[in-house]
Amino acid sequence: MDKVSYSKWADILKALGHPIRLRIVESLLDAEKCVGTIWANLDLPQSTVSQHLSLLRSKGIVQDERCGSKVKYFLKDRRIAEIIKVMKAR
């Protein structure tokens, strides 16, 4: 792995390395969801959820798409899903 990859992947892993963000990402494994739906599962202030989404977006882990008055989020990199699959294995 070259230097760029090290810091890129370190950034990605760091972004995943937070319980709330990990839950958000896992909730997007099977389907895209809008912010309100993600928020509904998390018992946290709306701004907190939005900040975490913003971080995940800035690292290229998720992508958003406006859909009328809502904003949908979905996973952007297939490998993220694979990493989570490894974690869940046994």
Added chain:
Amino acid sequence: MDKVSYSKWADILKALGHPIRLRIVESLLDAEKCVGTIWANLDLPQSTVSQHLSLLRSKGIVQDERCGSKVKYFLKDRRIAEIIKVMKAR
């Protein structure tokens, strides 16, 4: 994934989410190494390396074993290696 797993894996991913620690872990993929050898590849103060090793150890990512005056480190959880394999894919 249950709540305990979320915070456990978030901790693990956070620990991996640092370029130095990622390099350390990657260097242990193929073989165990003593601190001096790990240090030699990193151009950092020895105590800094030791602190990163200590963190990786506290998260159960690596394990150490004293061997005379040296201390060897090796990966403890096979799944960590699998996560890195996913990262390196393409």
Added chain:
DNA sequence: CACTAATTTTAGCATATTTTGATTGACACG
């Protein structure tokens, strides 16, 4: 024991991250 090499630990400081209320922006609808 004294000396050296290998490694860890501690302490302090600078930076970065996390959280949250308040504010702002975007959109739909009457």
Added chain:
DNA sequence: CGTGTCAATCAAAATATGCTAAAATTAGTG
């Protein structure tokens, strides 16, 4: 346009992390 809903951003406080330098530990050797 005014209002309500959904979501992003701002700003400030609290907390956590990373690094350096110095001191401490542990083991091997004469």
